Amino acid sequence: MLFGLHIAGANGPEASPQPNPGIGVNYGTEGNNLPSPKQVAKMLGNTIVNRVKIYNSEPSILQAFANTGIAVVVGLENEKVQRISESPTAGQAWVAQRIAPYYPSTLIILITVGNEVLTNSDGSLDSALVPAIQNIHSGLVALGLDDKIKVSTPHSMAILSSSFPPSASTFATSLLPIMKPLLKFLDDTGAPFMVNAYPYFAYRDNPKEVSLDYVLFGQSPGVSDPKGFTYNNMLDAQIDSIYSAMAALGHNDTIPVTVSETGWPSKGDPDDIGVNPDNARNYNTRVIKHVTSNAGTPMRPNRVIETFIFALFNENHKPGPTTERNFGLLNPDGSKVYDVDLSCGWCASPPPPYSPPASPPPSPISLFSGPPKGSRGGLGFAVYCIAKPSSDPSVLQESLDFSCGLGGADCGSIRQGGPCYNPNTVHAHASFAMNSYYQIHGRNYWNCDFKGTGLVTFTDPSYGSCHYPQE
Numbered sequence: 001m002l003f004g005l006h007i008a009g010a011n012g013p014e015a016s017p018q019p020n021p022g023i024g025v026n027y028g029t030e031g032n033n034l035p036s037p038k039q040v041a042k043m044l045g046n047t048i049v050n051r052v053k054i055y056n057s058e059p060s061i062l063q064a065f066a067n068t069g070i071a072v073v074v075g076l077e078n079e080k081v082q083r084i085s086e087s088p089t090a091g092q093a094w095v096a097q098r099i100a101p102y103y104p105s106t107l108i109i110l111i112t113v114g115n116e117v118l119t120n121s122d123g124s125l126d127s128a129l130v131p132a133i134q135n136i137h138s139g140l141v142a143l144g145l146d147d148k149i150k151v152s153t154p155h156s157m158a159i160l161s162s163s164f165p166p167s168a169s170t171f172a173t174s175l176l177p178i179m180k181p182l183l184k185f186l187d188d189t190g191a192p193f194m195v196n197a198y199p200y201f202a203y204r205d206n207p208k209e210v211s212l213d214y215v216l217f218g219q220s221p222g223v224s225d226p227k228g229f230t231y232n233n234m235l236d237a238q239i240d241s242i243y244s245a246m247a248a249l250g251h252n253d254t255i256p257v258t259v260s261e262t263g264w265p266s267k268g269d270p271d272d273i274g275v276n277p278d279n280a281r282n283y284n285t286r287v288i289k290h291v292t293s294n295a296g297t298p299m300r301p302n303r304v305i306e307t308f309i310f311a312l313f314n315e316n317h318k319p320g321p322t323t324e325r326n327f328g329l330l331n332p333d334g335s336k337v338y339d340v341d342l343s344c345g346w347c348a349s350p351p352p353p354y355s356p357p358a359s360p361p362p363s364p365i366s367l368f369s370g371p372p373k374g375s376r377g378g379l380g381f382a383v384y385c386i387a388k389p390s391s392d393p394s395v396l397q398e399s400l401d402f403s404c405g406l407g408g409a410d411c412g413s414i415r416q417g418g419p420c421y422n423p424n425t426v427h428a429h430a431s432f433a434m435n436s437y438y439q440i441h442g443r444n445y446w447n448c449d450f451k452g453t454g455l456v457t458f459t460d461p462s463y464g465s466c467h468y469p470q471e
Helices: 037-044 060-066 080-083 089-096 126-142 173-189 197-206 234-248 279-292 393-404 426-440
Strands: 023-026 049-053 073-076 108-113 151-152 154-156 160-162 193-196 259-264 307-309 382-389 454-457
Touching: 023 279, 037 060, 060 073, 060 126, 073 080, 073 259, 080 089, 080 126, 089 126, 108 126, 126 151, 126 173, 126 426, 151 173, 160 234, 193 234, 197 234, 382 426
Parallel strands: 023 049, 023 307, 049 073, 073 108, 108 151, 154 193, 193 259, 259 307
Antiparallel strands: 382 454
């Protein structure tokens, strides 16, 4: 059963009067039998999944999620942190090469710099983490994207000296020289503190002391905190322990917490306790219900806690014990590992695509041709034409030269010193020029052909002081 999660669409129950936060998933690719990124993007359409988090900046994935409405969190791998930390120029180059060509067609909302750097390495990257984050941010600032794309880094729960009781939690003393500047950066830029929170591991390591009902959102009597809070599940306690640790350093409810990973394995080795499809289904189903209810936590009630389930697929090339390869909601063929409902009755339908005239053009339209005689085009709502991320640079250069020359586009903004000159790439300049041509020539579908390199989008590509014209 390929793509088993695509089980309901926008024609389901009426939309909820309150915005639903949806749920995120971690989309890993450590497998040799996974569906293509385009298949994955199509599969997730009109499910409750409205955000995906990837662990790199793979172009095929970023291209696949273009114009889907699904937000993407892009990752900078641990092995690149040191190099990016060494100069702002390195961060600017990475952003220009790995982010700018795909945004805004692909709704990139956040960049994660490394993953569990402070607890999964030998300490050699500790001092590089904050400079790398700052340099990536500098790259976004240079392109005017810092108000749309945030920068953070996911941590494991091991960054805490202790996590219970939640109200008394603090960061490990050895990490304070890094945590203090990191928290200041997150506070100053409005970025979230990201934590990989796994009640499963707490139960696995101490099953005699930790109640299975407590970690599975079951019928637990609850655990009391000295400050008067009662916790009916461990995930809420883990989240609040992060809030307390930040408050202890002067950031009391000024930085949101994002659960960058949480999940439960469905299969393990014979001696693994609590690992089976039923527990995995119960945990993930109840997490999704809890998160999408906007319940918040005992310390921070009635708020959205952005959460990413780990993981979308079982990945057969992941190293480590059997459980590491079996956290997925789906098998590689797209079938469900267990039954979990990701249907989305409240999802809003995307703007309808433009339909060509009833009488199609009598002959193919070339890059330099005008509209066919007798046909009419034009749209009554905001729409833009940009360059496809995968386009051949030589064809884009041809499109750029034509648009700014014979095409009559206003290209002053992409000349040196203009508000859209940066990023100084063929793709970025061609996108602006192609849109200008598209707008002044009536926004007909043939005006965004450009030998197959043009892409109509309903997302405003403007950034910083660079404004794309809209007729």
